[in-house]
Amino acid sequence: MVREDGKRNFVLVEDDGEETSVFSGKYPRQAALKAARRLHPAPSLDDVDGKATLKLRERGTDKVHIYEGWAWVEDKDDDAPEWMDDEVTRANVSKQGIEHLDT
Secondary structure, eight states: OOOSOEEEEEEEOOOOOEEEEOOOOHHHHHHHHHHTTSSOOOOGGGGGOOOOOEEEETSSSSSSEEEEEEEEEEEEOOTTTTTSSSEEEEEEEEEEEEEEEEO
């Protein structure tokens, strides 16, 4: 279901079928990026050695968006605010497809 601000809710589906965290975004990729930032990050982009499969079910539908995601740590930008940590977690995702749940 689309909210008034245009955002949709996506539920992270674990391997055992359990639905855990909820991520929101106008597009599934936004929610997947948020989910990927919670992965265990590699020390740098060059050291990323594995990718995790992220399955996000759009609430109110039977669509499951499937992404490969990975995360890494890098130094904050020069123009970042002082209160921000010196290292930040970055993430990227690659869409693998869409599945439809059997109802």
